[in-house]
Amino acid sequence: MRPYLLGVPPYANTAPLYHYLRPSRTLAFRYGVPTQLNAWVREGAVGLSLVSSHFFLQHQDLLVALPDFSVAVLGRVYSVNLFHKRPLSELRRVALTTESATSVALLKWLLEEEGVRPLYERQAGGLELLKEFDGVLLIGDRAITAYAGLLDALPPYPEALPTRFGEVWVSDLSMLWFQKTRLPFVFALWAARKDLLPPKGVVERMRKARRRGLAHLGRVARREADRLRVHPALMEHYLWNFRYHLEAPDLLGLEAFAQAVGLPYRPRFSE
Ligand SMILES: C=C(O[C@@H]1C=C(C(=O)O)C=C[C@H]1O)C(=O)O
Secondary structure, X not given: OXXXXXXXXXXXXXXXXXXXXXXXXOEEEXXXXXXXXXXXXXXXXXXXXXXXXXXXXXXXXXXXXXXXXXEEEOOOOOOEEEEEOXXXXXXXXXXXXXXXXXXXXXHHHHHHHOOOOOEEEEOOOOHHHHHOOOEEEEEHHHHHHHHHHHOOOOOOOHHHOOOEEOOEXXXXXXXXXXXXXXXXXXXXXXXXXXXXXXXXXXXXXHHHHHHHHHHOHHHHHHHHXXXXXXXXXXXXXXXXXXXXXXXXXXXXXXXXXXXXOOOOXXXXXXX
């Protein structure tokens, strides 16, 4: 029998969930950035996977989500950032990461709410894009390393982490969402096609791995900090700040996002 394929993002943000999950005879990992994982889930090239929340909302008839897994946050997330050289109200051209579905939809909604309608272009890259564009949207490892690269020293507490570095502003999208809605923001969920639900035991193993990962968060954070060459204390704060359990406030945030972007809200969850 071929192993069941799990779609896994290559980002630090989910390291606490996967650090202690091992592939086995029955379970294999396939790594991809969120846009890639979304496509694979739809095609059936992977079974259960992290998917962008926006993609999930677009394909609610096809997909079933786990009832207790999320990449969500209340307030700042630190890794979904618009880096920009002009005030938000004056943006004319914005480069969009090719890795994201949700953050792109969120950025467009946030700017549209303010009456700002820049030209958007999908561009793979990092902060060097600021030479050509007024703003660059980055997510995941690229966003956190770009942010850490601007930082000279860690402030005494996280709330004091700067949002401006000379001519570069950093707008954290889930903070902007929070200021508008007072709700958490759900960036991603775990979902599978109805016909490719995971075999019994897989989700149990994921829950166990998550417990261990969160119990040993310092260890996981040190490894990710080494890998990305960011300060371990920054990585630790970044990781413990996530809401990984899709709780009631997160669902309210997800529903509000569906409403904001004009998508229906009738999610289906597995047992
Ligand atoms: C919080 C993040 O959310 C990510 C953003 C996604 C998107 O915009 O489609 C998808 C998965 C998440 O892992 C991040 O990238 O750090």
